[in-house]
Amino acid sequence: MSDATPRKRAGNTAPTSAERLQRLLALVPYVVSRKAVGLADTADAFGLTERELVDDLNLLWCVELRNPDPYCPIDLSYEGGEIVVSQAESIGRPLRLAVDEASALLIALRMLADVPGLEDRSALSRVIAKLEAAAGEAAAPSAQVAVQVERPAGDEALAQIRDALARQRRLHLRYYVPGRDEATERDVDPMRLLVVEGRTYLEGWCRRADGVRLFRLDRVLGVQVLDTPAEVPADAQPVDVDQGLFRPSDDDVHVVLEVSANGRWVAEDYPTESVTELGEGRLRVQLRTPDTRWVRRLALRLGEDGRIVAPDELRTQVRDDATAALTAYAS
Amino acid sequence: MSRRKTERLLSLVVCLLSTRRYLTAEQIRQAVAGYPEQPEAFKRMFERDKEELRELGIPLETGPISPLDGEDTGYRVQRQAYELPELVLEADEAAVLGLAARVWRNAELAGAAAGALLKLRAAGIDTDDAGPDTRQGIEPRVHTTEPAFGPLWEAVRDRRPVTFAYRAAGRSEPQTRELEPWGVVNRRGRWYVAGRDRDRDAPRVFRLGRIAGPVKFSGPPGSVTMPPGTDVREVVRTMDSSPPREHTALLRVRPGAAFGLRRYATLVTGPDAAATGTPAADGWDTISVQYSGTSWFADQVASFGAAAVVLEPPDLRDAVIRRLKGALA
Numbered sequence: 001m002s003d004a005t006p007r008k009r010a011g012n013t014a015p016t017s018a019e020r021l022q023r024l025l026a027l028v029p030y031v032v033s034r035k036a037v038g039l040a041d042t043a044d045a046f047g048l049t050e051r052e053l054v055d056d057l058n059l060l061w062c063v064e065l066r067n068p069d070p071y072c073p074i075d076l077s078y079e080g081g082e083i084v085v086s087q088a089e090s091i092g093r094p095l096r097l098a099v100d101e102a103s104a105l106l107i108a109l110r111m112l113a114d115v116p117g118l119e120d121r122s123a124l125s126r127v128i129a130k131l132e133a134a135a136g137e138a139a140a141p142s143a144q145v146a147v148q149v150e151r152p153a154g155d156e157a158l159a160q161i162r163d164a165l166a167r168q169r170r171l172h173l174r175y176y177v178p179g180r181d182e183a184t185e186r187d188v189d190p191m192r193l194l195v196v197e198g199r200t201y202l203e204g205w206c207r208r209a210d211g212v213r214l215f216r217l218d219r220v221l222g223v224q225v226l227d228t229p230a231e232v233p234a235d236a237q238p239v240d241v242d243q244g245l246f247r248p249s250d251d252d253v254h255v256v257l258e259v260s261a262n263g264r265w266v267a268e269d270y271p272t273e274s275v276t277e278l279g280e281g282r283l284r285v286q287l288r289t290p291d292t293r294w295v296r297r298l299a300l301r302l303g304e305d306g307r308i309v310a311p312d313e314l315r316t317q318v319r320d321d322a323t324a325a326l327t328a329y330a331s
Numbered sequence: 332m333s334r335r336k337t338e339r340l341l342s343l344v345v346c347l348l349s350t351r352r353y354l355t356a357e358q359i360r361q362a363v364a365g366y367p368e369q370p371e372a373f374k375r376m377f378e379r380d381k382e383e384l385r386e387l388g389i390p391l392e393t394g395p396i397s398p399l400d401g402e403d404t405g406y407r408v409q410r411q412a413y414e415l416p417e418l419v420l421e422a423d424e425a426a427v428l429g430l431a432a433r434v435w436r437n438a439e440l441a442g443a444a445a446g447a448l449l450k451l452r453a454a455g456i457d458t459d460d461a462g463p464d465t466r467q468g469i470e471p472r473v474h475t476t477e478p479a480f481g482p483l484w485e486a487v488r489d490r491r492p493v494t495f496a497y498r499a500a501g502r503s504e505p506q507t508r509e510l511e512p513w514g515v516v517n518r519r520g521r522w523y524v525a526g527r528d529r530d531r532d533a534p535r536v537f538r539l540g541r542i543a544g545p546v547k548f549s550g551p552p553g554s555v556t557m558p559p560g561t562d563v564r565e566v567v568r569t570m571d572s573s574p575p576r577e578h579t580a581l582l583r584v585r586p587g588a589a590f591g592l593r594r595y596a597t598l599v600t601g602p603d604a605a606a607t608g609t610p611a612a613d614g615w616d617t618i619s620v621q622y623s624g625t626s627w628f629a630d631q632v633a634s635f636g637a638a639a640v641v642l643e644p645p646d647l648r649d650a651v652i653r654r655l656k657g658a659l660a
Contacts (some may be wrong), residue, residue, distance in 0.1 A: 017336040018383050022446070024341055026453040033455030045452060059334065063342050065349070065362050073345050090348035093414040094453035098388035099488055100440065101447035108434035108444070108473075112427065115471055123423040131428075134418040138388075141488045144514035144557075146564045147434075147473050165468045176590055181635060183590045195471035197520030221594070241472050242437045261503045268521075268540050281503030301634035303657025322658040324637040329652055 020056075022095075027056055028074065029094045031085045039081045057083065102135035103142035111147040115195050116158050116217075149198050150218070157223045161202055165190045168230045171204070174222035175215055179294030183221055188213070189230035194241055203239055205232045212236050214245060246271045252288035255295055256309040259283050263305035266298065284309070296321055339365035343380055344389060348413060353394045353405025381406075389413065420456050429458040430471070439475040439484065473517060477539035480515070482546035483524050487512045489552040492529070496543045505543040510535070511555040514563025525566040526555075536570035576621035580628065581642040583615045588638035591631065596620050617642070625650055633658075 015023070023046060030045070031037055043053040060074050073089035085092075097105075109128050112118055132139045164171045171188045188204040191212070195201075199216060206213040239245060259266050261281030276284040289295065292314050299308055299318040308315040342363045347354070356377055360366045366373050384391050390412040396405035420428065428451070432444045448458055475481075479495065486493045493512060496505035512526040521538060528535035584592060593599065596618035622628035629650035632639050636655075641648040 014333065017333050017340060018387055020333075020337045021340045021344070021383075022387055023449075024337070025344065026449050029453040029455075033453065046449070059338060059341070063338065063345060064364060065342060065346055066364070073349065090345055090410060094450040095388060095413060096390075096415050097447055097450060098443070100443035101450065103488070104435055104440035104444035105428065105431055105447050107440070108431035108471075109427070111434060111473065112431055112471060115469065118469055123421070123427045127420060127424040127427050130418060130420065130424070134416045136416070144487050144563055145484065145516070146514070147517040148519075148564065149471075150519060162468070176594070178591055181588060181590055181638065193469040195469065197472075197474060198517060199520060221590075241470060262501045264498070265500065268538075281498070281501075297634040297636070300636050300655060300658050301630045303633065303654030304660060305657070307660075318658055321636040322655045325633075325640075325655050326652065326659070328637050328640045329648070329655075 024056060024060055025091055025095055028060065028085055028088050028091050031076070031083050032088050032092045036082050036084050039078055039083060042083060054078065097135045097138050099138045099141055102131065102138040103145065105131060106135070106139060106142040107145045107147060110142075111149060114147075114149040114151075116149070116151055116200055147198065149195055149200070157220050158200075158217060160223050160225050161190060161193070161217075164225045164230070165192070167225075170207075170226040170228040170230050172224040172226055173215060173220060176219045176221050178219070179291060179297070181293075181297070184208075187226070187228075188215070189232045191232055191236070191238060194239070194245075196241055196245055201245070205230075205236050212239060214239060249288075249290065252290050253292050253311065253314075254286070254288055255292065255311070255314065256284065256286050257295070257299070258307045258309055259285060259302060260305045263302050266302070266306070270298075292317075300325070335365055339363060340380060340383060344384065344408070347391065347406060347408040348410060350407050353392075353396045353407050355396060355402040355405050357402065359406065415450060415454055418451070418454055418456065420451075420458075425456055425458045428456075430469075432458070434471050434473055436472065438473055439480050475522065477522050477542070479524075479539045479542040479546050480522055482548075483512060483515055483539065486546070486548060486555075487514055487524075490555040491548045491552050492550040492555055493546050494549045495546045497537055498541050498543050500541075508535075508537070509549055510537070513555075513557045513561055513566070515539075516563055516567040518567055523567045523570075525563050525570075534566060536567050574623045576623045578622050578625070578628075578644070578647075580620050580622060580632075580644065580647055582618050582620065582632065583640045583642060584618055584635075585638040586614055586616060589635045592620055592635065592639055593618060629654060 027042075027046065030042065039050050039053060043050045046053065048056070057076060057078055061072070061076055063074055064070055064072055073087070074085070074091075075087035076083065076085040078084075106128065109124060109131070113121065113124055113128075118124070161171065163169075171190055173186055173188050175184050175186065176182070177184055186206055186208040188202070188206050190202060190204045192203050193200060194203055194214070199218070202215045202217060202220075204213060204215065205211070257266070258278065259282065264281065264283055267275045267283055267285050270285075270287060273286045273288055275286075278284055295308070295314060296318050299306055300321055308318055342365070343359070346359060346362050354362070356374070359377070360373055366376060381391060390408060392407050392409060392412070393404050394407070396402065428448075432448045435441045435444045451458060483493065485491075492509060494507060494509045497508045498505040509529040510524065510526045511529065512524050514525055516523050516525065521540060523536050523538055525534065525536045527533070582589075582592065598619035600617050620628075625647055629647055632641055632647070633651050633654040641651050
């Protein structure tokens with residue numbers, strides 16, 4: 001199923017008249033351009049129940065103009081579950097794309113042109129040109145919005161990952177985990193590439209963690225395509241990219257830290273659970289994490305611009321880390 | 332109630348599309364069922380209906396009509412201005428379009444993307460469905476979690492100036508800024524707006540995540556003009572680009588640690604170095620790293636704690652020590 005289909009509305013939230021009008025103006029050309037279509041398929045395409053669709057069709061059929069003699073501009077039937085529009089008068093073609101509509105598609109298409117490893121570039125430029133032509137003036141403002149996608153430094157790493165995806169081969173990765181400051185070695189069965197927030201990730205079944213993991217391509221230190229076929233378990237759950245990539249779990253450590261105005265970037269750069277203004281630009285930041293090692297490193301980096309409030313043992317660890325580092329400078 | 336309104340609006344659209352000459356309000360009232368007899372009530376309802384049609388993007392035209400009709404303004408919708416031009420997509424093009432429409436899922440323009448797709452389907456295009464994502468093996472998304480995105484996009488689209496409270500990096504209190512927005516750009520996963528700052532009379536870039544409170548329009552649509560030839564991507568890139576790495580630091584790093592620094596090191600000596608290295612007595616490596624700003628690089632080095640020690644330059648060494656002492660406090 002295509003996900004951009006309007007979602008089925010929840011029970012009692014009726015669309016506004018304007019929304020329904022929009023739908024009706026699309027419904028007639030939808031049928032006309034296909035000569036004849038089934039009720040069930042059409043209802044599906046419009047995110048409606050068959051009953052709602054039939055109600056729409058009846059409404060269209062009932063339209064009457066008195067000009068000066070009454071006449072019905074639209075004639076249609078849906079006998080036997082098949083819709084046929086025999087007279088569509090002036091609304092046989094869909095309405096032009098509005099600026100927002102043309103922009104949503106054009107901005108996204110131009111972003112795709114930046115996405116590393118997308119193979120179908122010729123289709124991409126063709127569809128951009130056609131859409132610009134069809135949208136006319138409505139296409140202009142889209143040029144003022146852009147989503148840039150970072151190109152990971154190692155293009156050859158990407159090529160190998162794509163090769164492994166295409167041939168369904170296992171990968172050996174050397175991967176940098178900044179939070180732990182470790183270069184890790186692991187075998188990964190690749191699932192797909194995600195481009196989220198301008199960054200490219202490999203999603204795969206990590207054989208070391210025995211779970212689905214995301215690997216940021218700019219942190220891949222080395223990659224090797226193995227001869228072993230990839231074996232992603234049938235019950236492997238792909239990450240739901242629409243819920244955000246990093247989801248806290250109940251087992252996570254609950255961390256509270258306070259930062260000065262200079263440390264506010266922490267709230268912008270890390271997924272937080274809550275952020276409270278403390279005045280003078282200071283913030284209290286709460287977050288959950290399965291591994292606190294990166295928070296220790298963050299606290300060292302913040303210096304006097306940050307302070308761990310909880311948990312206690314984390315505060316102690318940071319103090320120990322700082323003392324150990326200062327000892328190295330004292331010698 | 333709502334059904335009757337939908338019927339009336341639909342009749343109005345068909346009526347206006349079916350005429351070549353301009354129709355007076357009175358002629359429209361007679362042709363379209365559902366308008367009240369009472370002139371004032373009709374006028375109010377007709378005004379609202381016209382507004383609704385315009386909001387849907389229906390190109391409602393007004394024009395002069397013969398004085399014999401008793402009114403001076405008439406209305407019509409030209410087919411050519413209303414209709415989506417002929418558009419035929421190959422299967423591969425339709426697949427890419429389906430992928431593009433999903434980019435905004437759960438983000439600000441999701442509704443607009445779905446609306447566009449609906450119109451394209453209405454034009455006979457099938458953008459689906461086996462999931463081009465699975466075929467392409469790639470799934471792109473953009474998020475618009477910053478509340479300022481919606482109003483700023485409208486301001487850019489309608490060329491309106493805006494005001495907002497902005498908290499610059501390291502500032503304790505937000506300041507009010509007035510901006511003629513030229514464009515909105517997502518860079519490294521963050522949204523920025525670029526434009527002319529009215530108070531400073533100069534181009535400025537603001538991060539949407541640092542806008543505190545609502546974005547308000549401070550002028551009418553069409554009152555912002557972008558200087559010809561402006562590329563908003565370029566404006567944002569210039570403001571955000573990192574300076575050249577012109578300083579060199581020498582650090583001692585613990586074997587098997589500080590990979591975040593080693594990745595950018597230009598010289599490594601010690602046990603971790605390849606064949607060329609000379610092992611140091613205590614087993615640590617010495618690395619040389621190019622950097623730009625002392626403050627930024629001191630942040631990086633401090634985060635490695637005891638695993639990395641700055642040998643030189645002294646100002647970097649002092650900056651790292653200051654951070655470590657700060658973390659003790």
